[in-house]
Amino acid sequence: MDSHHFNFHLNHNQAMMSHPPPPTSSPPQSVPGRRTPLGTVGLGGFFAQPHASSSHQSHSDENKPSTSSLMHSSEVSMPASSSATTGGKQKNRQGKSVRLNINARERRRMHDLNDALDELRSVIPYAHSPSVRKLSKIATLLLAKNYILMQANALDELRRLIAYIQSTTGAQPLDLASFPAAAKLQQLLNTPQAQLEQNASSSNN
DNA sequence: ACATAAGTGCAACAAAACGG
DNA sequence: CCGTTTTGTTGCACTTATGT
Structure with missing residues (x-):
């Protein structure tokens, strides 16, 4: 089953081309479409720590999907669900432009996050060939973790x-x-852990 | 105000179910 | 058995709610 995901990589690329592109300036992904599922990368592919508990995460919803690109940012549509009732008033209170600004900011944040994940993928030693599907987000993180542990x-x-x-x-x-x-x-x-964490946080900013 | 979590709809795909 | 349809799963982008 897992191998199927890899085998369909190219087909999927083609299919995704017909997919309506996001309304905004979402960076074109080099390898769009579905990502390598967890099972495919055999997490722990590098090195399985004894405590590498992949059991509970093997079938998670991880990141939730989102409203389609059909939902243009120009139109603020409320989901027909629970929050709609309370959110309606708030929405009216917020200016529409404010709402759009918030949406745009969030979109930018997600794109930044995806860019960072792409960079992480680029340094993880797994098959980067065009015939291999891009790692999913969760697979990227777990694989990176295992790689670090292995190193x-x-x-x-x-x-x-x-x-x-x-x-x-x-x-x-x-x-x-x-x-x-x-x-x-x-x-x-020779550096205490606390010191390391402090250094890391300061160097990131 | 900003960052993060949660909710939603969609596309792609696999596998099961079905009919010829 | 094979082609087609239906159903379930996965992963994603996006919006909105919530916490700080």
Whole structure:
């Protein structure tokens, strides 16, 4: 079943072309259409952590779908559901232009999010060939997580190996000056977790 | 005001059901 | 058995509600 998703990639691309494009400046996705489902990527494809509990997430609705592109941003349509009753008054109170601004902002935010996911996909080692369907959002995140865990494990193993070699051969400790990446790693490993998180948040801004 | 969560409709697709 | 129709699932963009 999973393989079908990959096999239909090209057909799907063609189909999506006929799909009415979003009314706004949504960036054309290089590989539009349905994404690789979770099962397809075999999450944990890199390295399955014992606690990598994919069971509860394997069949989630994850991100909810949304109103179609038919619903133009120019027309503020209320869903015929629960919130419509209370929302109607609020809508009247809000100017229409305010509502449109909010919608546009949210649309931009989602596009930014998708761009970031695309960047993440580009650095995750999975088949990037045109014949392979783009990873879904959830698959991208889970695969990235597993990849990070795998790299961390590999680094840890490497450190232990170096320590072992040094202890058995009596070799001089490495001069990390000539290994900037290793030096950085060493620094990270010696940094408390709280400090790391603080650094990360500050560097993002 | 802004960010995030929730609700909604849609397209693409697979699998099941059906009829010849 | 094979082609067609129906049904269920998945993933998405978008809007709206809600929390801060």
